[in-house]
Amino acid sequence: MTVQLTHFSAAFVFALFASVVFGITHRDTTRDMVRYGLYCFVMFLGGLLLAGWAMWLIRR
Amino acid sequence: MANSTTAKAKTVEPAQPATMMSVLAPAVGWLIPGAGHLIQKRWIRGLLLLLSIGALFVLGLLMQGHIYKANGGDILDILGFIGDLGAGGMYITTLAMNGGQGAIAFAIADYGTKFMIVAGLLNFIAVADAYHIAIGKKQ
Numbered sequence: 001m002t003v004q005l006t007h008f009s010a011a012f013v014f015a016l017f018a019s020v021v022f023g024i025t026h027r028d029t030t031r032d033m034v035r036y037g038l039y040c041f042v043m044f045l046g047g048l049l050l051a052g053w054a055m056w057l058i059r060r
Numbered sequence: 061m062a063n064s065t066t067a068k069a070k071t072v073e074p075a076q077p078a079t080m081m082s083v084l085a086p087a088v089g090w091l092i093p094g095a096g097h098l099i100q101k102r103w104i105r106g107l108l109l110l111l112s113i114g115a116l117f118v119l120g121l122l123m124q125g126h127i128y129k130a131n132g133g134d135i136l137d138i139l140g141f142i143g144d145l146g147a148g149g150m151y152i153t154t155l156a157m158n159g160g161q162g163a164i165a166f167a168i169a170d171y172g173t174k175f176m177i178v179a180g181l182l183n184f185i186a187v188a189d190a191y192h193i194a195i196g197k198k199q
Binding site: 001002004005007014017020022024025027037 | 071105108109111112113114115117122123125166168171175178182186188189198199
């Protein structure tokens, strides 16, 4: 059995799981864990979209 | 004139006594991601870590990623091995089942390789967190 993810879905899954682990391990309280996990997730995906658009502009 | 650096009082943290849990939690956490938290009754954290790290590793395998074996060659291969090794039991099981051979034909397989390395590295962080809970540095 194999899984074929698109580039974006692979990055999405990566960001999701990495953010969960970062949130749990880098903060002390539950509230801070959720907030930091969400922050990491947004940064991962935001960076991905920014890099994508930057590459599109460079290519033009 | 006294050196200002020597005059400063050094704050030395008291040595933490090695308890059974401070040894057991990291070891179990390395073998099974999240188990270090589970044996300390951090149920939700442990399950989330197991799900996240386990899913990353399994997805990497299903994407036909390559798993690194112990080697003394290229530095990137050595670093890949160290990353993979962090996945503990999942890495050992994969090696035993002769999995993770990798498929050069698919570009996405390279993502799979990175997924497994990152799963291992994230597990190292989870192990350190389990240790900090065991010694009372974190709740």
